[in-house]
Amino acid sequence: MAGPFIGAPYAAMLLESLIARGATQFLVLGWCGAITEDLKVGDILLPSRAIVDEGTSKDYKDLDRTLPVSAPDPALLGRLSGHLTSLGIDHKTAGIWTTDAVYRETPKKVAHFRDIGASAVEMECSALFSVAEYRKVRLAALLVVSDSVATPVWDPGFRAKNFKQARKAACDAILGFSKLLGEHG
Numbered sequence: 001m002a003g004p005f006i007g008a009p010y011a012a013m014l015l016e017s018l019i020a021r022g023a024t025q026f027l028v029l030g031w032c033g034a035i036t037e038d039l040k041v042g043d044i045l046l047p048s049r050a051i052v053d054e055g056t057s058k059d060y061k062d063l064d065r066t067l068p069v070s071a072p073d074p075a076l077l078g079r080l081s082g083h084l085t086s087l088g089i090d091h092k093t094a095g096i097w098t099t100d101a102v103y104r105e106t107p108k109k110v111a112h113f114r115d116i117g118a119s120a121v122e123m124e125c126s127a128l129f130s131v132a133e134y135r136k137v138r139l140a141a142l143l144v145v146s147d148s149v150a151t152p153v154w155d156p157g158f159r160a161k162n163f164k165q166a167r168k169a170a171c172d173a174i175l176g177f178s179k180l181l182g183e184h185g
Contacts, residue, residue: 008056008100008127015131015139025076025181028128028141029174031167032096032120034148035110039119041157042166043145044091046081047072050126051118054100069095070129073138080140083177089169094119096143098126105149120145144170 005011015026032045039045052068077093084091097118099105105121113121125141132139144166148155157163 005124007123008054008098011124012056012127012131015128016135019131019135019137024137026128026132026137026139027076027080027174027178027181028125028139029170030122030124030141030143031146032122032143033105034119034145034150035097035105035114035121036119037150039092039094039145039148039150040162041145041148041155041160042162044084044089044166044170045096045120045143045145046077046084046091046093047096047120047125047141047143048077048093049095049117050129051095051097051113051116052126052130053113054098054123054127056127056130070126070133072125072129072140073132076138076140080142080177083180084142084173087173087176089173091142092119096120096122096125098122098124107152110149114150121149142170142174 005014049069049071052070081093095117097113099121100123102123120143122143128139146163147157
């Protein structure tokens, strides 16, 4: 276990340090904000890809494509999803948007990223996915929806009971899954 970390540069630095010490599999537990009404505060989301809108990934990926994205390890993501299902934990898998500018989630940007396939916004996953791919290690993420900017009125759910319950369930699930990974690779 390592962290917490806030923002792509710090997350990438910590991941690089752990890789240098020999770690090869990583599970990320974090929070995200919904940018679509399909997600509600307290939902659990497994990011299937992250649209790069942060400055760290460019140091690990060729970002000359129109829509730069990074992705988790698909096998690890599938196993994590299966673990959640076996525990009876409802979850969704969707694309996300990673940004460094937490206060620049303007209605125009939210609409743009929603239109190109993001369901949530956060600050680390695209960089972590990029570093993991570059360093050839396995990484997947589990995010709990903490708030929503899907409508013009921000919904801060940080103190909501369903968010707190989902956060605890997510922590327990990640801990249990990490034990399984340790036992069975």
